[in-house]
Amino acid sequence: MINQFTYTKAEKLKSKKELDNLFANGKTLLVHPLKIFYFFKDCADENNIRCGVGVSKKHFVKAVDRNRIKRLLREAFRLNKFILKETIHQKQLSFFVLYIDKTLPINFDFINEKMKKAMANILKKYDNELDS
Numbered sequence: 001m002i003n004q005f006t007y008t009k010a011e012k013l014k015s016k017k018e019l020d021n022l023f024a025n026g027k028t029l030l031v032h033p034l035k036i037f038y039f040f041k042d043c044a045d046e047n048n049i050r051c052g053v054g055v056s057k058k059h060f061v062k063a064v065d066r067n068r069i070k071r072l073l074r075e076a077f078r079l080n081k082f083i084l085k086e087t088i089h090q091k092q093l094s095f096f097v098l099y100i101d102k103t104l105p106i107n108f109d110f111i112n113e114k115m116k117k118a119m120a121n122i123l124k125k126y127d128n129e130l131d132s
Contacts (some may be wrong), residue, residue, distance in 0.1 A: 004082055005078055005079060005082075006076040006078070007074060007077065007081075010050075011049060011050055011051060011081075012051070012052065013032075013050040013051055013052035013094055013095070013096060014052065018042060018050070018094055019052065019096070021039065021094075022037055022038075022039045022094050022095075022096055023037060023096075026094070026095075027039070027125070028036055029118065029125070029126065030113050030115045031114050031118040031121065032100075032101070032114075033099055033100055033101030033105070034073075034097055034098070034099060034100070034113065034114050034115065034118055035097075035098040035100050036095055036096070036097055036098075036118050036121075037095060037096040037098070038093060038094065038095035038096075038122055038125070039093075039094045039095070039122065040091045040092070040093055040126065040129055041090075041091060041092040041093075041094065042090075042091055043091075043092050048085075048088060048089070048092045048093060049081060049084050049085060049088060049092075049093045049095075050092070050093070050094045050095070051074075051077050051081070051094075051095055051096070051097065052090045052095075052096040052097070053073040053074055053077070053096070053097045053098075053099075054060065054070070054096065054097070054098045054099070055069045055070055055072045055073075055098075055099045056098075056099070056100070059101075060104075065104060069099050069104070069105060070099075072105060072108055072111045073097050073099060073111060073115070075108065076108070076112045076114075076115035077079050077097070077115060078109070079112065080112070080115055080116055080119055081119075083116070083119045083120070083123070084119055084122065084123065087123055087126065088123075088126055091126070091129075093122070093126070095122065096128035097115070097118070101109075
């Protein structure tokens with residue numbers, strides 16, 4: 001329970017090889033303003049959920065704005081990852097959250113709700129994949 005709301009190094013999606021695989025072979029879903037790239041792999045270990053975040057430099061020229069949005073995205077993942085951890089045991093989930101809107105988010109609650117919806121959609125896709 002103590003480690004429930006952490007975002008450890010093992011949970012960060014940083015490897016170029018994994019990212020290339022995710023973008024090449026993964027699937028996407030859209031919960032505006034978030035575009036989610038996700039990929040399920042059969043390898044299951046203790047840290048079976050890995051997440052990365054990104055913001056377009058084209059839409060947000062100032063690094064301050066990009067960093068703020070990434071901070072909000074990581075915080076929303078950190079607080080809601082238990083939704084995924086409770087269900088996903090047999091596979092490893094890698095997903096990347098891309099903020100695609102051209103305006104700054106209204107507040108953290110807005111991003112948090114969108115992240116919850118995105119995670120619920122990922123769980124539906126996971127259930128469909130297990131059934132097939």
